[in-house]
Amino acid sequence: QQKRRCFFEVNERTKKYVLTAGGNVSGSVQLCENSHCCVGYYVIINGTPKVSALACDRYEKSCPDPICKAQPRSNNKHFVCVCNTDFCNGNINWGTEQNSYNNSFSGMIIIRLYDIVFMKTAIKLVVILIFMCFLIIAAAKCRKEKLQSCSHDFGVLPSCSSQMTKASEINISQIELQQIVGRGHFATVFQAAYKGSVVAVKFLPAAYEQFFTTEKEIYKLPLLKHAGIVNFLGTGKADDRSCFIVLEFAEYGSLHSFLSKHTMSWMSSLKLCQSLSQGLSYLHSDLLSHGVHKPPVAHRDLNSFNVLVRADGTCALCDFGCSAILRCYSGGYRWHNQSTNIKVIKLGTLNYMAPEILEDFVNLNSMFLMQADVYALGLLLWEIWMRCSDLFEDNATPQHLMPYELELGTNATLENLIQYVSYMDQRPSIPEHWQLLPQGADLTEIITDCWDSESDARLTAHRVVERLISLQSSSSL
Numbered sequence: 001q002q003k004r005r006c007f008f009e010v011n012e013r014t015k016k017y018v019l020t021a022g023g024n025v026s027g028s029v030q031l032c033e034n035s036h037c038c039v040g041y042y043v044i045i046n047g048t049p050k051v052s053a054l055a056c057d058r059y060e061k062s063c064p065d066p067i068c069k070a071q072p073r074s075n076n077k078h079f080v081c082v083c084n085t086d087f088c089n090g091n092i093n094w095g096t097e098q099n100s101y102n103n104s105f106s107g108m109i110i111i112r113l114y115d116i117v118f119m120k121t122a123i124k125l126v127v128i129l130i131f132m133c134f135l136i137i138a139a140a141k142c143r144k145e146k147l148q149s150c151s152h153d154f155g156v157l158p159s160c161s162s163q164m165t166k167a168s169e170i171n172i173s174q175i176e177l178q179q180i181v182g183r184g185h186f187a188t189v190f191q192a193a194y195k196g197s198v199v200a201v202k203f204l205p206a207a208y209e210q211f212f213t214t215e216k217e218i219y220k221l222p223l224l225k226h227a228g229i230v231n232f233l234g235t236g237k238a239d240d241r242s243c244f245i246v247l248e249f250a251e252y253g254s255l256h257s258f259l260s261k262h263t264m265s266w267m268s269s270l271k272l273c274q275s276l277s278q279g280l281s282y283l284h285s286d287l288l289s290h291g292v293h294k295p296p297v298a299h300r301d302l303n304s305f306n307v308l309v310r311a312d313g314t315c316a317l318c319d320f321g322c323s324a325i326l327r328c329y330s331g332g333y334r335w336h337n338q339s340t341n342i343k344v345i346k347l348g349t350l351n352y353m354a355p356e357i358l359e360d361f362v363n364l365n366s367m368f369l370m371q372a373d374v375y376a377l378g379l380l381l382w383e384i385w386m387r388c389s390d391l392f393e394d395n396a397t398p399q400h401l402m403p404y405e406l407e408l409g410t411n412a413t414l415e416n417l418i419q420y421v422s423y424m425d426q427r428p429s430i431p432e433h434w435q436l437l438p439q440g441a442d443l444t445e446i447i448t449d450c451w452d453s454e455s456d457a458r459l460t461a462h463r464v465v466e467r468l469i470s471l472q473s474s475s476s477l
């Protein structure tokens with residue numbers, strides 16, 4: 001059986017030879033010859049315990065305790081402890097008085113293994129705790145700054161700066177339909193009169209209620225009102241069970257129809273581009289205002305049919321039937337488990353799909369939905385500037401074309417787009433002479449930085465807003 005090992009220490013007042021008889025001593029360790037018990041003698045001096053002696057017990061006695069429990073010897077000034085595990089005499093247990101005495105152990109000469117282990121663990125715990133606190137504070141600060149920076153960047157309309165959108169249910173009898181102004185893949189949109197104002201009413205057949213529910217959910221998000229997003233007035237159900245959404249009326253209709261009919265000056269094109277980017281940047285923003293939270297939203301179907309143009313020449317985003325609310329999870333954004341998870345399979349809008357979405361078509365649960373919106377934004381900026389008469393020689397402004405329409409025809413298939421956009425890494429062509437124009441190089445760079453094949457390398461919508469502002473302020477064409 002292995003011999004017991006005990007701490008060994010003697011002060012002047014103890015007869016050293018008496019204790020060395022218990023076994024061979026090497027430094028501060030004694031190998032017990034006659035006993036399997038360690039013993040510790042302590043004396044209280046000025047209220048603090050000091051080691052009087054630590055050693056092997058000289059005779060075999062009963063020592064049932066694995067830890068060294070203090071027992072008074074005389075006058076409550078001297079204590080002895082006996083224990084039966086290796087080095088157990090290095091740490092006397094004071095019972096209820098333990099804490100007060102333990103704090104005064106600095107006078108002990110022997111380096112006690114148990115103390116070291118305990119100290120090391122305690123130090124590790126403290127360091128881990130401090131590190132975790134630091135991380136939590138840094139994360140909270142980072143999030144706060146992010147939210148604050150977003151809320152400073154974009155004006156929140158005063159009407160709803162601190163409230164949930166209070167759109168009421170609208171009774172169909174309150175609406176007077178006038179004429180059809182647009183048709184989408186699912187919806188028919190009417191110009192109508194409602195409470196003395198001209199509005200747009202979007203009807204969705206009952207079969208497409210899923211799109212209606214998603215779109216309503218987005219419009220009803222708190223703080224969603226913004227000049228770059230079409231103003232939402234309410235929803236309702238018609239007698240034939242179709243659902244409808246009442247919106248502000250955009251006089252020029254979709255951006256697609258506006259660009260088909262109009263060319264524009266440099267300043268007008270900038271107005272369209274800026275309001276469009278601001279709308280998207282606001283949609284993507286994560287906002288906290290007066291305790292109300294607006295999560296980021298990815299549009300997921302951004303194209304020139306889903307951007308409206310108002311009479312004042314500004315853009316407003318619409319059609320959120322495929323949009324996704326993103327929730328923040330430990331630094332990144334994930335798709336909130338929304339009522340719908342619809343795959344966008346619509347001709348025309350395929351042209352605006354980012355390469356990673358085209359390729360990963362069967363699985364749209366991507367973390368990069370906002371970057372995919374920015375890709376589409378780049379195509380829209382190209383589409384707008386291709387109709388800017390100041391960027392072309394007299395009467396040489398091209399006809400309006402959708403992205404890739406020239407290269408792949410009016411109804412490009414998914415396979416053609418994957419081949420052209422993804423594998424061949426091609427984009428709509430930017431006129432070479434733009435490089436010679438005062439702002440040409442900058443606007444080319446904005447477009448190409450939006451439609452980069454690497455989604456991570458693309459600008460954020462917020463950065464596009466900034467780049468467009470500096471483009472405007474540097475000089476006019």
Ligand SMILES: Nc1ncnc2c1ncn2[C@@H]1O[C@H](COP(=O)(O)OP(=O)(O)OP(=O)(O)O)[C@@H](O)[C@H]1O
Nearest residue numbers: 182183184185186187189200247249250254305319
């Ligand atoms: N508020 C509005 N003011 C004026 N015109 C509008 C308005 N909303 C929609 N429109 C017109 O109706 C068209 C279809 O609207 P919307 O895109 O919302 O329908 P949809 O069926 O959801 O379309 P999609 O095919 O993209 O899914 C638009 O392209 C636009 O021309």
